[in-house]
Amino acid sequence: MSLIDVQNLTVRMGGNTILSGVNFRMDQGEIVTIVGPNGSGKSTLLKAIVGALRPNAGKVVRQSGLRIGYVPQKLHIDPTLPLTVGRFMNLPRHVSDAAAQDALDEAGAGALSDRQMADLSGGQFQRVMLARALLSKPHLLILDEATQGLDQPGSAAFYRQIEQVRSDMGCAVLMVSHELHVVMAASDRVICLNGHVCCQGAPEQVASAPEYRALFGSGTQGALALYRHEHTHSHDEACAHDHAHDHSHDHEAAE
Numbered sequence: 001m002s003l004i005d006v007q008n009l010t011v012r013m014g015g016n017t018i019l020s021g022v023n024f025r026m027d028q029g030e031i032v033t034i035v036g037p038n039g040s041g042k043s044t045l046l047k048a049i050v051g052a053l054r055p056n057a058g059k060v061v062r063q064s065g066l067r068i069g070y071v072p073q074k075l076h077i078d079p080t081l082p083l084t085v086g087r088f089m090n091l092p093r094h095v096s097d098a099a100a101q102d103a104l105d106e107a108g109a110g111a112l113s114d115r116q117m118a119d120l121s122g123g124q125f126q127r128v129m130l131a132r133a134l135l136s137k138p139h140l141l142i143l144d145e146a147t148q149g150l151d152q153p154g155s156a157a158f159y160r161q162i163e164q165v166r167s168d169m170g171c172a173v174l175m176v177s178h179e180l181h182v183v184m185a186a187s188d189r190v191i192c193l194n195g196h197v198c199c200q201g202a203p204e205q206v207a208s209a210p211e212y213r214a215l216f217g218s219g220t221q222g223a224l225a226l227y228r229h230e231h232t233h234s235h236d237e238a239c240a241h242d243h244a245h246d247h248s249h250d251h252e253a254a255e
Ligand SMILES: Nc1ncnc2c1ncn2[C@@H]1O[C@H](COP(=O)(O)OP(=O)(O)OP(=O)(O)O)[C@@H](O)[C@H]1O
Pocket: 013, 014, 018, 036, 037, 038, 039, 040, 041, 042, 043, 044, 045
């Protein structure tokens, strides 16, 4: 059974249809990225998946007992508030020092425990947010534009950390990003959303799909190739855990 199965999801808000007839599934261990223009419904889809929003039609079927870890787009912490990373990891629930340290290590933030949250760089802050999301040992990690504000090397390093987490913990990852060239290279599958699923499939497939090019142009293909070339893991390795699920809808144009 899939971790999540989004079936014919339709969401209307303020008299507008934000999402209509969205279908997709996620299997264990997959990294899936949702891309789409501003206002295309990406955050709305994530909210429906975590259960924060009730769809007008269709449903999200979650595997029974599914644990979701969520890394938000931004979290504002009052910079005058004295709060160490170690204490932050204990909010809202107390966790053992060992569990907190394990999660920080896994997120590449192992040396930050005694630092003040207010003093962290953008990349360090997001790693701490990732660590906190890992405390529940999630089956599915959801990231909503988690690298916003990071520079390109910072984003690339963050996404490599995500790949590491996936390979260590075996969790699936669903993320939303605007950084097409970086994030597409780190994904097994890309879903291009514009109120509906325009196209989906492997990054190269989507980057060359007419529906995708109509939205984003064709510039990403070159950047994707460059990133693949520089990437330390081989593409074959990244795809070694190929998914058994049906890709017959890949490239399907919804209109
Ligand atoms: N509570 C709401 N009431 C009415 N309209 C809403 C509400 N929340 C979101 N919308 C509208 O739904 C549309 C999709 O918003 P959403 O935040 O899901 O898009 P997005 O793809 O995540 O955008 P971005 O890339 O800019 O973050 C937008 O037009 C937004 O104005």
